[in-house]
Amino acid sequence: MSADRVTGSAGGAPAIVPAASLIPADQPFPKAAKVALGMPQLRKNLAHATGTIRAKRAKVAGELDDWERLRDTAAAVKANVQRRLPELAVRFEERATAAGAVVHWARDAKEANEIAARLVREAGAEEVVKVKSMATQEIELNEHFEAEGLKAFETDLAELIVQLAEDKPSHILVPAIHYNRSEIRDIFDQRMGDAPAGLTDDPAALAEAARLHLRRRFLSAKVAVSGANFAVAETGSLVVVESEGNGRMCLTMPETLISVVGIEKLLPDFADLEVFMQLLPRSSTGERMNPYTSVWTGVRDGDGPKHVHVILLDNGRTTVLADEVGRQALSCIRCSACLNVCPVYERTGGHAYGHVYPGPIGAILAPQLEPGRHDDLPYASSLCGACYEVCPVKINIPEVLVHLRQQGPHDAGERAAMGAAEAVMARPRLWRTALRAARFGSMPWRRKGFVRRLPFPGSKWTMSRDLPVPPQESFRDWWKERGR
């Protein structure tokens, strides 16, 4: 049993150690990442899961002849939304209100949480069932509810696993991606309270245990809380795209439904869904079509919730909107294709990013949503561009990463070194002198051909790689020689 197994046996029941408790999310990314890299089981689980989804996505995206045109169209629709956001938000409010919904506006997480908690109390409830939602994680709604004496029960299977383990999600779409099934069995067995005796790690058995557990919750819940994948301004409708049907149960059974929706989720017209419903399932789960798509517009007599609330959430989005390069991050539809192809994410998982949005999209979204924090995240990328290549809405993530690096604070030592390098490189004669000096200075290593240890910061290089030595004869010498 490896050291990092999330559940480690110490005689009797295996102890459940949430990965989030091991990976220091409050530390800068390189430090947190180093811890994650030292967890072999976590890395194995991540590599297996991301590799599987990556291959599925590539296959189904490749089936569509007009995939690139769909991406272009989606990017154009989102850019249009960003230009018309105030108008579209107001239109959404008008249409949703006309259909019987109550629309609330929340400037930040605090306001949204307070509105939501008040609505739960007004419904005479103390607990809610939840549809998987990134927006409610972003505002830490569950934590707020707990502090207020309310209980929020996650019903998405993976979110349920994470909640039972008292862990944090490590992926946008697959929050329990860092667990394998035997770890999940242990979590259910110890934490669910009503797991069947003799539960095995057979996926069907695990799903059945979760199903029975959740059924009881759905039948007793008076209030549900959701997010939304899309909010259609034209009709005032909200859309939730999911795989399990647990979301559908939450959206239809309780009397009161509260949806927390980031304002960037707006789409102008219902017809725009045609584009996004082709892109989202293929990019996220690698399916041509997701099993459950729920669309609701206000309240309908005798069908679904009697009280429908929508909390439109800003929480930093309008600040992001003001940055002409950075605002493309608001086009994100939370498919997580960028996470699955990212060589950094694949090796560290989501906890190391220290934000609810991890991976490449998190690296450009987190520092923008919370200015002054997460300045380390734009550097958590080799700029390989795999994320941009798969993004269904064509967010140029490498471009935004570089843009944010250009905004962010720089270390004084690094700034001095970069300034010195520029000063030399901007002066051809000085540059040639520096090259000659390097050739001369490295003479002791020439015979060996490489340097294997350097002092800091070069030690960061030589920790895993040798450094070649400048040659005896440079290209310039050769060029001059043959010119004679």
Next chain:
Amino acid sequence: MKRVALFITCVNDALFPETPKAVVTVLERLGYEVDFPAAQTCCGQMHANSGYKRDAAKLARAFDRVFGGYDAIVTPSGSCAAMARDQYPHLTGSDIGRRVHELSEFLIDVAGVEDVGARFPHTVTYHPTCHGTRALGLGDKPLRLLRAVDGIDLVDLPAADQCCGFGGTFALKNAEVSSAMLADKCANAAATSAEYLAAADNSCLTHIGGGISRLDRTGGPAAPRPIHYAEILASTA
């Protein structure tokens, strides 16, 4: 005679003379007159990608001054060509990047040749570097040139499209993650049993080569020798 300027890049200027020599050999073999403007230094990519926009802009303007008078600038680096093409317009408003060609682009798109008359009787695997492939859109151009080489035995590199973990200052700032990516790249390279690992960028090859050298010295599996594909195209062994 057709005249082109050669931008050798700072990395080759400092460390790898054989690559620009090979570019000269190939271009002259095809009948081009090669100019080497001696005032060239660096395209500014390290500064730009590390967040030092003003420094990068100065180097971009210097690049413009040195190469402004040429219709075609050839460089053996996908990422330096991408720097000029993608980032100069934002940094300085210069469109000189349109005239900067990575070697394979120049040979296939401008010169219109795939067989450059090379011979290289060895097993070679090819790593498509990230900026060359994704930022510049080289596609399989370097591979097409390699396929036309006499005697070459090209073998596939597993997970070829995965980054080697270099990423400029990323290799230092996130040294552990970078090293983990490199370890996988080296293991995949070793699994090919090829004699050489070719690529279109010596910065990536410095990284991969550094990892392979470390493996060799510490009793790891035998891994291919890194080589810029221009050197294969220059060979007539």
